[in-house]
Amino acid sequence: xxxxLDMSTSSAITISAWIRPDSLTGxxxxxxxxxxxxxxxxxxxxxxxxxxFTVWDRWGAPYTLQLGHALTPGQWYFFAATAKRRGAxxxxxxxxxxxxxxxxxxxxxxxxxxxxxxxTSKNTSARLFIGGTSWGxxxxxxxxxxxxxxxxHAHTQNQDxxxxxxxxxxxxxxxxxxxxxxxxxxxxxxxxxxxxxRSGSFGNPRIVNG
Numbered sequence: 001x002x003x004x005l006d007m008s009t010s011s012a013i014t015i016s017a018w019i020r021p022d023s024l025t026g027x028x029x030x031x032x033x034x035x036x037x038x039x040x041x042x043x044x045x046x047x048x049x050x051x052x053f054t055v056w057d058r059w060g061a062p063y064t065l066q067l068g069h070a071l072t073p074g075q076w077y078f079f080a081a082t083a084k085r086r087g088a089x090x091x092x093x094x095x096x097x098x099x100x101x102x103x104x105x106x107x108x109x110x111x112x113x114x115x116x117x118x119x120t121s122k123n124t125s126a127r128l129f130i131g132g133t134s135w136g137x138x139x140x141x142x143x144x145x146x147x148x149x150x151x152x153h154a155h156t157q158n159q160d161x162x163x164x165x166x167x168x169x170x171x172x173x174x175x176x177x178x179x180x181x182x183x184x185x186x187x188x189x190x191x192x193x194x195x196x197x198r199s200g201s202f203g204n205p206r207i208v209n210g
Contacts, residue, residue, distance in 0.1 A: 001154050002033060002124075002128050002152060003033070003041060003122070003124035004152070004153075004154035004155070005041070005042075005055070005083060005085060005092075005119055005122070006119065006122050006124050007154065008085070008156075009085050009087050009088055009090075010085055010086075010087050010156050010157045010158070011085055011154065011155075011156060011157070012082065012083065012084040012085065012154075012155045012156055012157050012159065013042065013082065013083050013152065013153065013154065013155075014080055014081065014082040014151075014152075014153040014155065014161040014163075015031060015042070015044055015053075015080070015081045015082075015150075015151070015152055015153070016078070016079065016080040016081075016149075016150075016151050016153070016161070016163060016166050016167075017030060017031070017044075017078070017079060017147055017148065017149055017150040017151065018076055018077070018078050018146075018147070018148040018149050019046075019076070019077055019078075019079065019143075019145060019146070019147055019148075020074065020075065020076045020077070020145050020146040020148075021046060021049075021071055021073055021074075021143070021144065021145040022073055022074060022144050022145040022146075023073060023144040023145070024046060024048065024049035024070075024071060024073055025048070026047075026048070026141075027045060027046070027047050027133075027141040028045060028046040028047075028141065028142070028143045028144055028145070029043065029044075029045040029046075029129070029131065029132050029133040029141045029142065029143055030044040030045060030046070030130075030131070030143055030147055030150070031043065031044050031128070031129070031130050031131075031150060031152075032044075032045070032128075032129045032132070032133045032134065033126060033127070033128045033129070034056065034126045034134070035126040035127060035134045035135070035136050036126075036134070036135045036136025036137075037060050037136065038056075038058065038059060038060040038123045039060075039123050039124075039125060039126035040056035040060055040062070040126070041055070041056060041122070041124060041126065042054065042055045042056070042081075042083070043133065044079070044081050045133070045141065046071065046143075047066075049070040049071050050066055050067055050068065050069065050070060050071070051066070051067045051069075051071070051079060051096065051098055051108075052064055052065070052066050052067075053065045053081040053083075053094065053096040055083050055092070055094065055117075057117050057118050057119060057122075058118050058119055058120055058121060058122045058123070059118070063092075063094065063112075063115055063117060065081075065094050065095070065096040065110045065111070065112065066110065067096060067098055067108040067109070067110055068108065069098060069107055069108035073145075075100070075101070076100075076101040077098055077099065077100060077101070078098075078099040078100075078101070078166075078167045079096070079097065079098050079099070080095075080096075080097050080161065080163040080166070081094075081095070081096045081097075082094070082095045082096075082161070083095075084156075084157040085119065085157060086114060086157055087157070089114070090116055090117065090118060091114035091115060091116055091117065092114075092115050092117035092119070093111070093112055093113065093114060093115065094111065094112040094115065095109070095110070095111040095112075096109065096110050096111070097109040097163065099167055104164045104167065104168070130147065130150060131143040131147060149166075149169070151166065184207050186207060187207055188207065189207065
């Protein structure tokens with residue numbers, strides 16, 4: 001589910017990813033589910049170089065954790081953001097942790113106590129955005145850099161995601177590497193490219209100023 005907190009009064013969500021920001025001026029969204037108003041669910045973003053984790057209640061009111069550590073452009077970081085519902089009490093706890101690439105010791109972290117947070121009959125109909133934010137209109141606040149290994153974990157309040165294990169997960173590279181080169185000096189994509197998804201009525205994507 002893309003809306004784990006809606007599953008039960010003891011459900012939880014953990015969002016994790018590697019990020020390498022190339023620019024830190026302004027606002028850069030890693031992930032955002034929501035399209036304005038009460039459809040807002042959760043968001044992880046950078047604002048002036050600092051990591052934020054926001055969750056919205058059933059009415060569209062937010063709760064945000066912010067880390068004081070200022071990120072450095074061009075460096076890799078791993079983060080984990082968790083929200084846990086605490087049963088029939090209606091409380092939710094929040095946690096946000098940031099790691100550098102070289103160590104399993106967090107370089108920054110923040111957590112909340114029990115926050116009264118009504119998620120009853122939460123509107124979960126909005127789309128999920130990666131690398132941008134929508135407040136109900138055209139997406140904005142695009143991430144300038146690289147996002148890798150982005151995961152949304154559904155679990156319960158009594159379970160913890162092995163964050164360090166995720167951080168240290170590796171994958172074997174295929175023995176045969178394939179490189180693609182294209183100068184895009186034309187107006188149409190051509191046969192070398194395939195369109196897997198599109199929206200609107202403008203037809204196939206085209207190359208602008210190729």
